[in-house]
Structures are given as C-alpha cells and as structure tokens.
Amino acid sequence: MSDTPPPADLAVRLGQLRTEIDAIDEEVHRLLVARSAIIDELIKVKRTDVTGAAFRPAREAEMMRRLVARHRGILPIVALEHMWREILSTFTYLQAHYEVHLDGGRDPVAMRDLARFYCGFTVPAHMLPGPEEVIEAVAASVSDLGIIRLSQPSWVGAWWNRLGGEGPRVITRLPYIDMPGRVADLPALIVSNPISEPVAPEVDILACSGVGDRDPARALADAGIELLARHDEGPRAEFLIAIPAAQDRTTVPAAFAAAGVEVRSPRVVGGYPAPIRLPAGPPGRVD
Numbered sequence: 001m002s003d004t005p006p007p008a009d010l011a012v013r014l015g016q017l018r019t020e021i022d023a024i025d026e027e028v029h030r031l032l033v034a035r036s037a038i039i040d041e042l043i044k045v046k047r048t049d050v051t052g053a054a055f056r057p058a059r060e061a062e063m064m065r066r067l068v069a070r071h072r073g074i075l076p077i078v079a080l081e082h083m084w085r086e087i088l089s090t091f092t093y094l095q096a097h098y099e100v101h102l103d104g105g106r107d108p109v110a111m112r113d114l115a116r117f118y119c120g121f122t123v124p125a126h127m128l129p130g131p132e133e134v135i136e137a138v139a140a141s142v143s144d145l146g147i148i149r150l151s152q153p154s155w156v157g158a159w160w161n162r163l164g165g166e167g168p169r170v171i172t173r174l175p176y177i178d179m180p181g182r183v184a185d186l187p188a189l190i191v192s193n194p195i196s197e198p199v200a201p202e203v204d205i206l207a208c209s210g211v212g213d214r215d216p217a218r219a220l221a222d223a224g225i226e227l228l229a230r231h232d233e234g235p236r237a238e239f240l241i242a243i244p245a246a247q248d249r250t251t252v253p254a255a256f257a258a259a260g261v262e263v264r265s266p267r268v269v270g271g272y273p274a275p276i277r278l279p280a281g282p283p284g285r286v287d
C-alpha cells in the first residue's frame, strides 16, 4: 500500500500552500513599502541632500552579520545576501543618487556580475578601462562609487598610490560573504570619496613602497597581514596590504624585513568592515 495521499488531497494541499505563499509575499511587499516610508523620513533626518553620499559600510556590515546569524533553512545564504544588496543599494540610491564606475580591464563579465550583485540594477554602472580611470571618475564626482578588481601582481601599475588624503579611499571589500564556491566572487575593493559619519574600519588598507626582490606574502601572512597587490618598478616594489585595525602598525616594517624587504612609511588609503567568512557547503544552508 502506498503512503502517497490520493490526488484530490494533494491538489487541496497544493492550493493551501499557494495561499500561504501569497500571504507571505503580500506581507514581504507590505514591509518593503513600510521600509521605503522610513527611508523617506531618514532622508530628512540624515540630510543626505546636504551631506552627499548615503553609504554607511559599517552599518551595512552589521546588518548583513545579523542576517547571516539568524538565517535558517534551504534558501541559499548568497541568494539572501543578493536580495538584501538590492534593497540596501536601491534605498541608498534613493537617498542620494550615485553611479558606479567599474574596472573592466581584465574580466569585464565577472566585474559586471559583481557590480549587479552588490549594487543592483537601479544604480547606473559604467565599464572603464582600468583602476586609474575608476579612481579619476570617483574623484570627479560627489558621491559615486568605484569597484576595482584585486589582482596580485597588479596588471596595470600601483593604482592604489592615487588613493588617500582628501581624495577617494577604500571603504569596502567584496565579496562581503567570503565563501568558497559562491557566485559573484571576483575579489575587489570599493572606493569612494570620504563619507560623512565615518566609523573606524575593522581592517586598514595601507600602501607602501620597498626595496628587495623577495616575495613577502608568507612573512606578512605569518604576522597577520595580507598582501593584496604588488607592482614592481625596477628595484622598487609598491605594495597594497590589509592589516587588522587593532594590530600594532610597527608589525608592518618588521614583517617585510623578515622577508628581506625594506619598506618606508606605510600610508593609510582606506579600510573596510571585516568580511563574513563561511565554510563551503551545500549552497548556503545554515541550520
């Protein structure tokens, strides 16, 4: 005897489940409309019309961490991340219009996927030849973002030496959920002009130049420092590194020295909230 209920019962159950789905969809939509009314008021309170860009990377990181912590069930975590990215970037755009400039030099298809995943389709996107053009476009704007691909060694020169000071700086690292096998996984940095209400980043990004032809990546990693990019110009090498903000900066020259590379005066060119690291697994199941 089969346990399968008769077809008539299954048809009834299917109808009930669809009614439940419709009720949930209506609730989700109602809540999104309610959220947009709150953002409408937030625009007046935050005065984004006066202060410029509305991005708050630390707040977005905190929201994403809470989302990941409470997630359950079969919905892939990266699909959920994408839905929230669409929400966050559209509501950011509604507060203060911005455009996104993409470093399309090496892999424009992966770059476009990354940008659409994180910035959605409401925000206008422009593909540019490389990082220098991206930084230039951001610097010439009030509140635009740039996305620059991280490649090691840099294929195009030490573009990071154009960051810092009053100009564009790194504010975020992508992908935000760092999970093996995920989609939209092109390693990249987001740059913007300095934002108001800055929150101290959890990871600092430093630019430094040095002399010495050995690869310092291992010695840096042993000291908790990540080599993000390198560019060689004759005997000099330019480096872009990431170091936890809480870590003593004197560990930087010491770690380079351990690899036989002498570096001078590391310079801060931005920082970012620490990405969420998740193990590989079934597509994002969290129980």
Ligand SMILES: O=C(O)C(=O)C[C@]1(C(=O)O)C=C[C@@H](O)C=C1
Residues within 6 Å of the ligand: 039, 042, 046, 054, 055, 056, 057, 059, 060, 087, 088, 091, 092, 095
């Ligand atoms: O909290 C803010 O300041 C907002 O602007 C709201 C909001 C959001 O939609 O939740 C939008 C953009 C920010 O990057 C962070 C959060």
